[in-house]
Amino acid sequence: MRPTLRIAIALEKTLRSPFWFGFWVTVILWMIATTNLFKLTDFGRNTSLDALTKLYPYESLYPDNSAFFVFVNIDDNSLKTLGQWPWPRQISAKLIDKISHSGAAVIGVDVLFAERDRFSPDNLSQSLGISKKEIAAIGALNGDKMLGDIVKETPAVLAFALSNQKINNKETLPSHFVLMGDPPQNLLNAHALIQPISELEFAKGVGFVNTNKAEGMIRETPIVAQFKDNFFPSLALDMLRVAQGASNHVLKQSELGESILIKTGQLNIKTNDEGSFIFHHGHTDRFAQIPASEILSNKTFDLKNKIVIIGASAAGLGDIHSSNLEDDIPGPLFHLQLMDQVLSERFITYHIFYDRLIFLFCAGISILFSFITLRVAYRYVLIAIPSIAVLLIFLSVERFLHAGFIFNTPIALLLLFSGSMTTYFSQIAQKIILGRAVEKDIADAKDVQTTLFPAPDSISNVSGGVIPYKSLSGDFIDYFKVGNKICFIEGDVSGKGIPSALLMARSVALFRLFARHNLTADAIAKRINDELYSHGTADKFVTSVMGWYDMEKQELTFVNCGHNPVLLLDESGHKLFDQTSPPLGVVGKEDFSPSIVTLAYTPLSVLYIVTDGISEAMIKVTKDKEQEIGMEGLLRITQKQTTLSAIERTKQTLALIRSQKLRATDDATILVIMYEEIASEASPSKNENQS
Structure with a gap:
């Protein structure tokens, strides 16, 4: 055989090993995870974050x-009390003013004022067809100007939005950022800004309210955009900047480029590279909530040095979202959660390098x-791998609790179990x-084996049958005519x-050879014994x-070589x-x-030869007790068969085994x-014709 063919055969055998199934599944999964293909990472x-948050x-x-x-909270009850949204701007101005006078350190307004007040004198004049003087005479106020005056004098931070569509408006928003070093490359980049109206340009602060949603929930949100x-x-x-009275945010990228660092007043904030x-x-029920209608009533609230955000929970205003912990959360509460984490220096981070290393x-x-799975009992693998998995989970939990670090534990566990499990199941x-x-081979062998036995009716006065205890039988029978004589054998291997x-x-095969x-009978037995002893095994x-x-002589001769007793x-x-x-x-x-x-055989002579599958068959004597027959x-069985032919006696006896009236514990054979x-004269046997 050529060396190249030998190598090809060896390679083909090797690749069919269950190990290679586990190997390639692991390698493919590792490549998918490392490249984040299908967003698997x-x-x-x-x-991992969802599970740890719930725990x-x-x-x-x-x-x-x-x-x-x-x-x-601009809730449903506030809308019922103060009217449908949007409210006249003077109501918003009054709301901010009252909160400011209650001592709030900062007031975030999670409401876009991108269009002018629909109740302003200009809008009323156009919609009602009345002159501005007449509108002014009936006491209509310029709510936009009132709101602008209030936000100028109070620590209010107004909302704006980032847009992916180009809008023809002039950028008038202050940046309040100082960049140190090279600018980050992966920030959210907007095509346009949806800004507050010009009357509000002197607000103490402005911030965008866009967020990220994945799988219908908010797990993270951008806090700086370009x-x-x-x-x-x-x-x-x-x-947070306005609450501290700071002028600017300081922005720089970390040395390794995996995160962005922001210094806001005395606060140091860390984000991912985006x-x-x-x-x-x-x-979120841990945050205090006050309906806007109650702030505008005669009630007083102590909001000294509190961080206050105004926003909506009313279902019709569409600012309801989900987190990985709760559903139906008003949008402003996400801002409070973020600021709470910053004040507690609770920053959740991950690093793609550590993910790939794990x-x-x-x-x-x-x-x-x-x-190892192919070389040791799998129970040892089932002890070792879960032990490593437990250590990995423990490390993941410990790092999350004490450092806010997220390990990609699910994918790591998937990789950990993939190889051995695939190999095991492939095996x-x-x-x-x-x-x-x-x-299938045994079934085919059984079919072939049955052809070795003579048909039950091949000779009229001789019949036999075998019921294998399992698929293949170790018992056998054979009988056929040689001239005026019938040779027969029953055996149990x-x-x-x-x-x-x-x-x-x-x-x-040996019996047929020597009987021909x-x-x-003793000579045939000796010949067969010599062959089996010379070329067999001790067991x-x-x-x-x-x-x-x-x-012709009506004489029956036989030898019993270690077999069951023969019944005449x-x-x-x-x-x-x-046995003889x-x-x-x-x-x-x-x-x-x-x-x-x-x-000497007479008309009433009948010879029964059976294996221990019949003589040792079990019969019930009581409900819970069995004994050998x-x-x-x-x-006793034969005494009920006196009028039956040879084939009928065989069938009736074996039927007791098949019907479970007698429970066999071995191959059951009768001759x-x-x-x-x-019996009637039989036609020549099939075996004789074949010979």
Whole structure:
């Protein structure tokens, strides 16, 4: 064989190993995870964050910080009291003014004032067709100017929005950012700004209110964005600046470029490289909420040094969102959550380098255990891999709680288990496929084996049958005519399965060979014993009864080589004939000398030869007790068959086994030989014709 062909064959055998299934599954998963193909890495990171948030909500680590925050809620009751939205601007101005006079450190307004007040004198004049003087005479106020005057004098931070569509408006918003070093490259970049109206340009601060949604929930939100060459803060970030009285935010990228650092007054804030802040959500009912209608009533509230945000929870205003902890959260509460985390220095981070390092480690461990799976009991692998998984989960939880770091634990665990599990199940699949192939081979072998046995009706006065205990039988029978004589054999090979079936087939072949030479029963037995002993193994032997029925002399001769007793029924009653030699294949020819039993056959003579599958079959004697029928039980069965033919006796006896009236624990075999004149003359046997 050529070397290249040998290599090809060896390679083909190697690649069929279950190890390579585990290896390639792990490698492919590792490549997908490392390149974030199909957003698999993002999915794993989000899943990890969601699970950790549910296990350890924010307030379980920082339970007291929420006291600094207040949500002034434009709820359904406020709309019912003050009228439909949008309210006249003078109401918004009054609301901000009252909050300011209550001592608030900063007031965030999570409402876009991008269009002029619909109740302003200009709008009323156009819509009603009345002159501005007449409008002024009836007391109409310029709400936009009133609101502009209020936000100029109060610590109010107004909202604006980033847009992906180009809008022809002039940029008038202050940036309030100072850049240190090179500008970040991955920030959210807007095509336009949806700004507050010009009357509000002197507000103390402005911030955008755009956020990120994935899978219908908010896990992170940008807090710095870029428009042209300028940088702009989110509403929450600029509220923190105004609350401290700081002039600007200082922006720079980290040395490794994996995060952006922002200094706002005394606060140091860390985001990812895209300028997004990752939430560690808590339950939002920890924040105090005051309906806007109550602020505008005569009630007084102590809001001294509180961080206050005005926004809507009314369902019709469309500012309701979900987190990975709760559903139906008003948008302003996300701003409060962000500021709460900043004040507590709770920054959630991740690093793609550490993700890839863990992926590589887990992939390597997975491939190692793919190899080990084929060489040790799988229970050891099931102990080792979960132990590593527990350590990985513990490390993930510990780093999240103490450093706010997110490991991509789900994908790491997927990689960790992928190799050994794939290898294990591939191994099982191969065994199943091989098992089915073996089952098919055994079924084919069973079909072939049945062809070795004569048909039950091939000779009219002789009949037999075999019921295998399992797929293949170790028992066998054979009988056929040689001239005026019928030779017969029944045997039982020790053991079970394919080896016994093969030895059975060999024994039948040897019997047929020697019987064709018209040898006596003891001579046939000696020849077969010599062959089995010379070429067999010590643990395999055959018990058998073999002989001749001479129909001309009406004489039956046989030898019993270690087999069950032979039962004879005749006019004098019954008689049992025990073994006359050891089983075939146990001893050499020097020690093997079987004695022949000779019987004179009469019309009432019937010979029953059975294996221990019948004589040791179990019969119920009570509800919970069974016992062997023994040869006495066989005798009782035969005594009910006195009027039956040989084939009918065989079928009736074996029917007791098939119907479970007798429970066999081994192959069940019977051979019945009757006087020739009792049954009708049979046609030549199939086996004889074949010979």
